[in-house]
Amino acid sequence: MNKIISKEHFSEKVFKLVIEAPLIAKSRKAGHFVIVRVGEKGERMPLTIAAADPVKGTITLVVQEVGLSSTRLCELNEGDYITDVVGPLGKATHIENFGTVVCAGGGVGVAPMLPIVQALKAAGNRVITVLAGRTKDLIILEKEMRESSDEVIIMTDDGSYGKKGLVTEGVEEVIKREKVDKCFAIGPAIMMKFICLLTKKYEIPTDVSLNTIMVDGTGMCGACRITVGGKTRFVCVDGPEFDGHQVDFDEMLKRMGAFKDIEREEIHKLDE
Ligand code: FES
Numbered sequence: 001m002n003k004i005i006s007k008e009h010f011s012e013k014v015f016k017l018v019i020e021a022p023l024i025a026k027s028r029k030a031g032h033f034v035i036v037r038v039g040e041k042g043e044r045m046p047l048t049i050a051a052a053d054p055v056k057g058t059i060t061l062v063v064q065e066v067g068l069s070s071t072r073l074c075e076l077n078e079g080d081y082i083t084d085v086v087g088p089l090g091k092a093t094h095i096e097n098f099g100t101v102v103c104a105g106g107g108v109g110v111a112p113m114l115p116i117v118q119a120l121k122a123a124g125n126r127v128i129t130v131l132a133g134r135t136k137d138l139i140i141l142e143k144e145m146r147e148s149s150d151e152v153i154i155m156t157d158d159g160s161y162g163k164k165g166l167v168t169e170g171v172e173e174v175i176k177r178e179k180v181d182k183c184f185a186i187g188p189a190i191m192m193k194f195i196c197l198l199t200k201k202y203e204i205p206t207d208v209s210l211n212t213i214m215v216d217g218t219g220m221c222g223a224c225r226i227t228v229g230g231k232t233r234f235v236c237v238d239g240p241e242f243d244g245h246q247v248d249f250d251e252m253l254k255r256m257g258a259f260k261d262i263e264r265e266e267i268h269k270l271d272e
Contacts, residue, residue, distance in 0.1 A: 001081040005058055011137040013065040014108055015074050016050075022057030024049070024087050030095065030115035031209065031241055034059070034087030035217045036073060042083060043069040046214040046224075048112030048186075048240070049088065050141075059085075062111030062140065089217050090240045094207070097124045099181035102204075103149070104130040104171050104195055106187025110141050112209055113186045118148045120184075126150050128174050132167035132187070136160040168194050175202050182206075185244060189256060193249035200245050208244035210235045212252065226252050 008016040024034060033048040051060040065074045076082065093116050101120050105113035110131055120127050129149040133139045134157045146152050154162025155170040163170065167187070174180060175198075183206040185195040192208045199206040212235045215223040219237035226233055229246035233239065 001083065002085040004076055004078055004080050004082065007078050010140045014140060015063050017061045017063060018058050019061060019082060019085060020057060021059045021085050025052040025057050025059050026054045028052050028059065028088040029092035030119040031090065031093030032088035033090050033240055034085050035089060035214060036085050037083045038069065038072040039083055042072065044215055045069045046211060048209065050111035050114050062108050064108040086217060089236060093119065093241055095119045095123050100126045100179060101182045102128050102130060102171055102174050102180050104167050104185045106132045106167050106191040107138060109187030114141055114144055116184055117145060121148045130155060130167055130170040132170065134158065167191055168198050171195060172198060180204050189249060189253050192244060196244035206244040207241050208247060209240045210242060
C-alpha cells in the first residue's frame, strides 16, 4: 500500500499525485515507469514517473482520467492508499550529448518528458521543448520545462495559448530554422506517429516512449507487445522507449482501439 501525500488538479481531467514510494524514489531514472493498481481486482496501469524525491521518499505521477482505472485512481485523495505501486520498470532513457535536441510532449506526455528534458540538459544538450495540447488548460508543467530547456514552444489546437497549430508544426519550425540532432516524442500514439513521419523525412533520429496496455509488466503476458523493425517487442521489458522510425504505429493503434471498445463496455456496465 502506498500513501498519497498530495494531489493537485492540473486541468479538468489531469491530476498530479505525489506518492510515498521510498525504494522507487531512490532507484528510478528518466524513462522508468511504475505499474499501479487500485483495488485488489483493479486493472494494472503503467504510468511513467514524472519526478522523484529520494530524500522525502516520494515519486510524482501525472494521471489523466481517460478510462475506468485512471478514473478510480483520480478519485483517491490525499491520505488515501493505492493498493500497489510496482517499479521502477522498463529501461532508462539513453541520454548523451547529442547536440541540439527537440523534445515534443503532447497532453499528459509532457509529464514523462520532464525528467528526460532535465537529464538531456544536464548532459550538455541544447534542449528545445515543444509543448502541445488541445487548449491552454491542457498545457502542463510549463514552468518546470522552462527551467530545464533552452527554449519552450507552446502549440494549442485552438490557439488559446502559444501558437495555433499541431505539435508537428512546432517541431518542423525548429527543424527548418536550425540543425536538429535528435528528437524525443511522448504523447498520444497518433501524435508520435506523425512526429516520426516528419523526422524521418528530415532523417533525425527519434525516440518515442510508448504507453500501451500492460498486465504483468514482466514480459510474460504479451499484453504490451508491439512490432519494432519487423520484430515483436514488449514495451514493459524492452521499452518503454524505442526508435520511433521502426515502430509499427498502425498496428499499435489498432490494438489499442480494440482494448478501448472493451473498456467502453466495462464503463457502460458500471453506469447501468
Ligand atoms: Fe505483460 Fe508486457 S505487460 S508482457
